[in-house]
Amino acid sequence: MSSLGALQLVLLAGLGFALLSGAVVSALTPAVLARVTPWAPDRRHRALLLWSLAPLGLGLAGLLAALLPSLVALRWPAHDHCVAHHGHVHLCFLHPPTHAANAASWMLLALAAGWFAVRSAGSLAGLLRASRVATRLLDPRHDDAALGARVLPTETPLCLLVGVVRPAVVVSAGLIAQVSQADLAVMLHHERAHAMRRDTLLRLLAGAATVLLWRPIRARLLRALTLSAEQSCDEAAGRAVGDRLLVAEVILKVERLLQMPAGLAPAAASFGGDVPARVEALLEAPRTSGTLSRPLALAALATLGLLAASDPLHHVTESLLGALTH
Amino acid sequence: MASGPIRPPLLGTLEAAVMEHLWRGGDGEAKAIHSALGARRGITVNTVQSTLKRLFEKDLLERDKVSHAHVYRPRLSREEFQHRALGELVGALMHGEADAMVSAFVELTERAGPEHLARLEALVAERRARAKERP
Known part of the structure; x- marks a missing residue:
C-alpha cells in the first residue's frame, strides 16, 4: 500500500502544480501579450512560443522543487528530514504514507484523468480529420x-x-x-x-x-x-x-x-x-528584431528561485496533501 | 445519373479499386468483382460484398436484384465523383476542418468586412502611388 500511497501523493501534487501553473500563466498572459505586441514579428513569435510552453515548464519546475528534498534524501539518506517532522503526510520516497490510499483522492485523480482523456480524444479526432483532408490535398x-x-x-x-x-x-x-x-x-x-x-x-x-x-x-x-x-x-x-x-x-x-x-x-x-x-x-x-536574453534570464531566475524555495514548498505541499487525503 | 450527397468522399484502397473496376465497365456482381480483383489481393467474396454494401450506403453505387444476387453500378461518372470530392475537400478547408495541419496564405475561415478591405486597399494604393512618385 505504501508505494501506492506515494504514487497517489505524487500524482495529486502533479495535478495541483499543473492547475496552479495554468492559473498563473492564464493570469499573466494578457500582460505578456501587451508587452510583446510592439516587438518585431520574429522575436514576438519566439517569445510567445516560449510563453506557451510556460504552463508545462512552471508545473514541472514546481513539482520538481516540491520533490527535491525527498529526491535528495533518496540519494543521500543523511539528509532525510522526515524523522524531524512527525504527525503529517510525507511526500517522501523513504517514508511513504502507510495508511490506505484515500478513495476521494483517487476519485479526484480519476476525474482529472477522465477530463484529460476526453480533451485528448477530441483533439485526436480533429487531428485525424485534418490528416484525412491533408492526405487528399497532397x-x-x-x-x-x-x-x-x-x-x-x-x-x-x-x-x-x-x-x-x-x-x-x-x-x-x-x-x-x-x-x-x-x-x-x-x-x-x-x-x-x-x-x-x-x-x-x-x-x-x-x-x-x-x-x-x-x-x-x-x-x-x-x-x-x-x-x-x-x-x-x-x-x-x-x-x-x-x-x-x-x-x-x-x-x-x-x-x-x-x-x-x-x-x-x-x-x-x-x-x-x-x-x-x-x-x-x-x-x-x-x-528590428532582437534577442530574448532578458525574458530567458527572468525564466532562469524564476526557476532558480523555485528550487531555492524547495524546502518551504515541500512542506506546504505536504500540508495541503495531508488536508486532501484525510 | 442520380445525384446526392457523397460522404465520406475519401475511399479506402479496395473501395477505390472496386469503383475503378465499375467505372471501366466491369461486371457489377460480387463474384465477378472478386474474380477480377479479389484473387490477387487474397480476399474473400464476403469482403467484396461488404465493400459493395459500404459503397452503396455511401450513395456511390446503385443496385438491382437479378435472380438471387445484387448487381451494382456507379451512381456517378468518375468525373462527377472527382468534381464533387474536390468540392467537399474545398468545403472542408473553408470550414477550418484541416486547420491543425494546413496554413493558408490568407485565412480561409474569416473574411475581412468590405469597409475594412476598401480602407486597406486605399491605404496600400496611396503608398504605392507615393513610392512611384519618388525618384
Missing part, C-alpha cells in the same frame, strides 16, 4: 515540379502549406489563373518560409502545452502566436522579392478573390481575421 498526381508545388484543380483561390513533418505547398489552378507571376512568387516565398520555420509543428506543440490555460486566454495566446508567424513569413516574402508593399497588395488581392465566389464564403465575419493586422504592419517601417 495527392502526388497534382505535383508540378516546375512550380515546386501541388496544383489543385479547383477554381477556389487557394495557396496553402499542408502537412506537419514534411509540409508541401499547394496552390489552386483558380489562383494561378487570377494572379501575376510576381504575386504567385510572393505567396510561394511566404509558404516556404512557414515550411522552413516549422510553424505548423510549433503551433501544434503550443496548442498541446497550453491545454490547461483558461479557454479564452488560450485562444488569445494561440491567435497571437499565429499572427506573429504570419507576419514573420510576410517579412520573409518581402525580403525575398525586395518589396514589402507588394506583399500587402497580394494579401489584399487574395482576400478580395476569396470574397468573390458565391457560396464559398464561410460564416460571415466582419473583423477579417489577420488581414488588417498583417497589411497595417507591412505599411509601417520594418521593426
Whole structure:
C-alpha cells in the first residue's frame, strides 16, 4: 500500500502544480501579450512560443522543487528530514504514507484523468480529420515540379502549406489563373518560409502545452502566436522579392478573390481575421528584431528561485496533501 | 445519373479499386468483382460484398436484384465523383476542418468586412502611388 500511497501523493501534487501553473500563466498572459505586441514579428513569435510552453515548464519546475528534498534524501539518506517532522503526510520516497490510499483522492485523480482523456480524444479526432483532408490535398498526381508545388484543380483561390513533418505547398489552378507571376512568387516565398520555420509543428506543440490555460486566454495566446508567424513569413516574402508593399497588395488581392465566389464564403465575419493586422504592419517601417536574453534570464531566475524555495514548498505541499487525503 | 450527397468522399484502397473496376465497365456482381480483383489481393467474396454494401450506403453505387444476387453500378461518372470530392475537400478547408495541419496564405475561415478591405486597399494604393512618385 505504501508505494501506492506515494504514487497517489505524487500524482495529486502533479495535478495541483499543473492547475496552479495554468492559473498563473492564464493570469499573466494578457500582460505578456501587451508587452510583446510592439516587438518585431520574429522575436514576438519566439517569445510567445516560449510563453506557451510556460504552463508545462512552471508545473514541472514546481513539482520538481516540491520533490527535491525527498529526491535528495533518496540519494543521500543523511539528509532525510522526515524523522524531524512527525504527525503529517510525507511526500517522501523513504517514508511513504502507510495508511490506505484515500478513495476521494483517487476519485479526484480519476476525474482529472477522465477530463484529460476526453480533451485528448477530441483533439485526436480533429487531428485525424485534418490528416484525412491533408492526405487528399497532397495527392502526388497534382505535383508540378516546375512550380515546386501541388496544383489543385479547383477554381477556389487557394495557396496553402499542408502537412506537419514534411509540409508541401499547394496552390489552386483558380489562383494561378487570377494572379501575376510576381504575386504567385510572393505567396510561394511566404509558404516556404512557414515550411522552413516549422510553424505548423510549433503551433501544434503550443496548442498541446497550453491545454490547461483558461479557454479564452488560450485562444488569445494561440491567435497571437499565429499572427506573429504570419507576419514573420510576410517579412520573409518581402525580403525575398525586395518589396514589402507588394506583399500587402497580394494579401489584399487574395482576400478580395476569396470574397468573390458565391457560396464559398464561410460564416460571415466582419473583423477579417489577420488581414488588417498583417497589411497595417507591412505599411509601417520594418521593426528590428532582437534577442530574448532578458525574458530567458527572468525564466532562469524564476526557476532558480523555485528550487531555492524547495524546502518551504515541500512542506506546504505536504500540508495541503495531508488536508486532501484525510 | 442520380445525384446526392457523397460522404465520406475519401475511399479506402479496395473501395477505390472496386469503383475503378465499375467505372471501366466491369461486371457489377460480387463474384465477378472478386474474380477480377479479389484473387490477387487474397480476399474473400464476403469482403467484396461488404465493400459493395459500404459503397452503396455511401450513395456511390446503385443496385438491382437479378435472380438471387445484387448487381451494382456507379451512381456517378468518375468525373462527377472527382468534381464533387474536390468540392467537399474545398468545403472542408473553408470550414477550418484541416486547420491543425494546413496554413493558408490568407485565412480561409474569416473574411475581412468590405469597409475594412476598401480602407486597406486605399491605404496600400496611396503608398504605392507615393513610392512611384519618388525618384
